[in-house]
Amino acid sequence: MRAAVLYSTVPSGTSYSEARPLVVETLDRPAPRAGEVGVAITYSSLCHSDLSVVDGSRVRPLPMALGHEAVGRVETLGEGVRDVQVGDHVVLVFVPSCGTCRACTAGRPALCHRAAEVNGSGDLLHGEALLRTRRGERINHHLGVSAFADYAVVARESVVVIDDDVPDTVAAMFGCAVLTGMGAVLNTAAVKAGQSVAVFGLGAVGLSSVMAAALAGASSVIAIDPNTGKHQLALDCGATAVGTPEDAERLIAEATGDGVDCAVEAVGSARVIASCLERVTRGGAVVSVGLPHPSAELTVPALQFAGAGKRLLGSYMGDAVPERDIPLYVQHWREGRLPVELLHTDTRPLEEINEGLDALSTGKVVRRLFQA
Structure with a gap:
């Protein structure tokens, strides 16, 4: 099998195409153990969470085979796996919930304690790294998936079966970008028809939040990003107004008079989180979706919470229940209500993964797919 492996981090701002931190190499193909499946990857998708491991802002054990958003076909079954079949069309999910921990039994599998542990150590849900x-020499798994490859062994809990007729170039983006951005609006914030939403940061996750707000029937969907090249795309995804950060206060005032009901922070910036708290109305909610650097600290006026009833909500993987939400979102796509295909910028061979890091870091692409 081929996989893109990171052996050492490269600082942000480096030319990844020159430094070539990801090495596409041939590895021995492991067999699935009990509770696992082998998946032939067809397309994987490059996400900022991958980039944050490469630049060291998300500390992970190295070497690591990267990639966590992908689609493929089940090729082999481990012992005891009976509810998926060889040939099933599957979306890979980066939180393989155990089903028995405190979070899972409370109906919040995205916060699975066991998954957080093994994802951090580079292992799989049912055993050590393969x-x-x-x-x-051991190579760690990235978020239980390691999708920048042509094959992956993952926990059964890391796959969701979807219909055969969903194009792989669409399905590839459901496991992270769509699940996280949609879930932030529909699950975490529970936005209702007639409410107003502002989305800060128009990467694939932020644009998925724009789609979700439009799907929910929000009266105003204000999309903010300094990259004006993404503004038309946001309008195509359902935004009612677009602008740069300098335009945010004016656009929100024009749309709502005082502040939005929900602000989604999809940048990964403590400063933007603080700004969002100022942009929501009394009783409004800020949903933090982006991943700030671990050293970042947030300082805000404490009276905004008890004094104005504002809420600051963390959202990991969109508080999703993947087995429930992915089929639902696929159905919305099928009905023409969720234009996920707009997120797909282009497709390249896996050998161009380092060039993809440059394109993502400079905002030239939303979702670049890699064909295995």
């Missing part, structure tokens, strides 16, 4: 170099 990947090895040709010299026998």
